[in-house]
Amino acid sequence: MNIYDIAKLAGVSIATVSRVVNDSPKVSEKTKEKVRAVMAANDYIPNVFARGMSLNSMKTVGIICPSVSDHYMASAVSYLEKNLRNYGYDCILYCSGYEQEDKEISVQMILQKRIDALLLVGSCYAGDKEYGEDITYIKKASEEIPVFLMNGFISGENIYCMLTDDYQSVYDAASAMLASGRRQILFLSDSYSYSAMHKLQGYEDALKAAGIPVLGERKVYIKNEIHLVRDILLARRDLEFDGVMATDDGLAVGAVKYARAKRLSVPKDISIIGYNNSELSIGCEPELTTIDGRGDLLCKMTIDSLMEVLKGEDVEHRKYVQCRLEKRCTTDF
Structure with missing residues (x-):
């Protein structure tokens, strides 16, 4: 039994279930009672409580990137870690590499670390057209916690994608x-x-x-x-x-x-x-x-959206950052 099942049985969205878990004032008492009744009937323990050992959160975010040897990835991870710390969140980092099996194993392992949300840095997690990579493992992860994907898109109710155009x-x-x-x-x-x-x-x-x-x-x-x-x-x-x-x-x-x-x-x-x-x-x-x-702006958008989701607020599932051309000496226009 997961948050998707509870939402379906209660006839609400998973965002509403998340708000009920967080006792958000945006949800009516009638809806809260209905969702809590479904939880109780199915012995469902909300993930944030189970992971937080009776607290609302473990205040920990998991970050997975292919490799920190890549300058773009290293800069993104550095920005994310620093700014999440400013919100009082710790980070757990896994470097998955680019192989399908390694990416799946990394996600499985980090989900065991009692994290409140998962950040995937890099478009490689959205699959590779040439090899037809399976993204089922990411959708399964989103059944447990919110998943944020930087610079790639995967559709899903609990998946949030931040993209450069x-x-x-x-x-x-x-x-x-x-x-x-x-x-x-x-x-x-x-x-x-x-x-x-x-x-x-x-x-x-x-x-x-x-x-x-x-x-x-x-x-x-x-x-x-x-x-x-x-x-x-x-x-x-x-x-x-x-x-x-x-x-x-x-x-x-x-x-x-x-x-x-x-x-x-x-x-x-x-x-x-x-x-x-x-x-x-x-x-x-x-x-x-x-x-x-504009990696810094993309990272900021990701963190802002993550904080809103953890508060039970509505967040767009796909957001774009506009890029900028830096004209130097290898073009003449």
């Missing part, structure tokens, strides 16, 4: 590159994740809107290693391009190194745009034009 940001950046005269734009990506696929769609739609054919040969998938990107592009002598739209700054820096090895002028001969506005974007020469996913 990857599609629009890439569409706008690629459109600007096209308007500056580029006609052979390469798309560089290292995954088929939810986020990456929305970036790809933005790239493709920008090309179509400009009357440029979308060619499969200009969609290159490669491991995110700077020198590997450089070497692969150098080896592809059949590939002609005058622009690069990359899904990560590391991939874009690899393209900058390719241009230098080919003695191409950036941005005169080739225009390059990265993604994430990481330290790599200002550590390379020339400094990289990049899309800022």
